[in-house]
Amino acid sequence: MNTTGQEQEQKSLFKAKQLLSVLSAQSASTFANQVIALVVPWLVLTRTGSAASAGTIAFVMGIAALAGTLTGGLVTDRIGGRRVSALADGLSLITALMLAATLWLDSFSLWLVAATQVLGVFFDGPGNIAKSSMVPAAAEKEGIPITRAMGSSQTLQGVATFVGPITAGLLIATVGEANTLLVTTVLFLTSIVLVARLPKQVISHDRPMTPVQVYRDLRDAVRFLIKEPFLGRMQLVGPLMGAVIVPISALIFPAWFVFGQQDSRALGTFLGAGAVGGMVGGAIFAALAQKLPQRTWLIGATGLYGVALLGLFFLQPGSIPAIMVSFVAGTMMSVMFAVPFTAFYARTPQHLLGRVGSLGAANGALFGAVASLGFGHLINNVSAPQALLTSAMIMGGIAIALAALPFVRLLDRPTETAEPAAEEATELILAGDSR
Structure with missing residues (x-):
């Protein structure tokens, strides 16, 4: 009986066309962004030899991500995730083509890389928020539990994250950076097509979009976070995770490999693991989320991720043990994302998802940007392994804090939530639904 129930639940997931379209669009966009995430630092590090320059680029991109996520949440709540996702992917496609064109013309310059990436990252934020905001509605419509939807999201994006860096490493080594960027345009186009298949959204608001209303919209989200017993306090801890997670893949790992005399294929294999x-x-x-307390998942994954980074400090880039530790780190990071995201979707009202999500992402982007600048100078003045050691110490401190802070226990008390503020009547109607 139990096996039959599991089979029926798994079968319903494969029949959930809307949810699969959203998750596939997320994966295609993630694939493209992972390719770009390897190409850009590789370009800067190999052509300038300066980790400080790479850190500066990462800092500027982080500030752009901050602005993009803030505006992305507002726009998503206003016009719907479907439109914002397609628009963001289209603009990201254009910026990827711009950078590829400059490389084809052999006119590399640091400011041009910064300009194209600022634009690209600015549009990525709204696109990611838009796709994420469509997950709970699609899961509910298809009758899929949110924990299963989030686990499936992490798995599918994990596939894209696996294929992305390996593909980028191989393509850079064989056809160069410019042609590698061309692949990302196809992926962004795929994401646009997948989202276009979703039902159209018609969103009506009592008040038009004005500067005053923008302030009120953000104020509603801030008030919700202040009252929400878990998500509000997590805004103090989550950004500290961003201070490690953002620069670790955008700067520290690439610098570790470049200055360790490893090629792009070795870096791609490491990131792919x-x-x-x-x-x-x-x-x-996805399979075992209900077997253990959510608090245990989060604390355990955070602590083990720190241990994995500590292990890398003692290893050589490109070695088999380093690849194995990368696998463990990736496993832990996936759980680190899945637990708070599940709480976010379960605790946040649908009409506030975009704004609340953008505030959290903006905090992480800000801390990640500042940390990237600092890590760039640390690598330039000391070494990449020292940056790994520093990251491990930060993650260990966060794990200890999560174990000690009382509010983390609320992860396993989902009924203790804030009362949603509803100053504005927002109505979301999926085209084709009867009222």
Whole structure:
């Protein structure tokens, strides 16, 4: 009986066309962004030899991500995730083509890389928020539990994250950076097509979009976070995770490999191993999320991720043990994302998802940007392994804090939530639904 129930639940997931379209669009966009995430630091590090320059680029991109996520949440709540996702992917496609064109013309310059990436990252934020905001509605419509939807999301994006860096490493080594960027345009186009298949959204608001209304919209989200007993306090801890997670893949790992005299294929394989771990972590969480307290999942994954980074400090980039540790780190990171995201979707009202999500992402982007600048100078003045050691110490401190802070226990008390503020009547109607 139990096996039959599991088979029926798994079968319903494969029949959930809307949810699969959203998750597939997320994966295609993630794939493209992972390719770009390897190309850009590789370009800067190999052509300038300066980790400080790479850190500066990461800092500027982080500030752009901050602005993009803030505006992305507002726009998503106003016009709907479907439109914002397609628009963001289209604009990201254009910026990828712009950078590829400059490389084809052999006119590399640091300011041009910064300009194209600022634009690209600015549009990525709204696109990611838009796709994420469509997950709970699609899961509910298809009758899929949110924990299963989130676990599946982590698994599918893990596939994209696995394929992305490996593909980028191989393509850079064989056809160059410019042609590698061309692949990302196809992926962004795929995401646009998948989202276009979703039902149209018609969203009506009592008040038009004005500067005053923008302030009120953000104020509603801030008030909700202040009252929400878990999500509000998590805004103090989550950004500290961003201070490690953002620069670790955008700067520290690439610098570790470049200055360790490793090629792009070795870096791609290393990052790909982490992505495989992410797939495994997502699958484990989807299947076993209810078997252990959510607090245990979060604290355990955070602590083990710090241990994995500490292990890398003692290893050589490109070595088999380093690849194995990367797999473990990826597994833990997947769970680290899945637990708070599940709480976010379960605790946040639908009409506030975009704004609340953008505030959290903006905090992480800000801390990640500042940390990237600092890590760039640390690598330039000391070494990449020292940056790994520093990251491990930060993650260990966060794990200890999560174990000690009382509010983390609310992860396993989902009924203790804030009363949603509803100053504005927002109505979301999926085209084709009867009222």
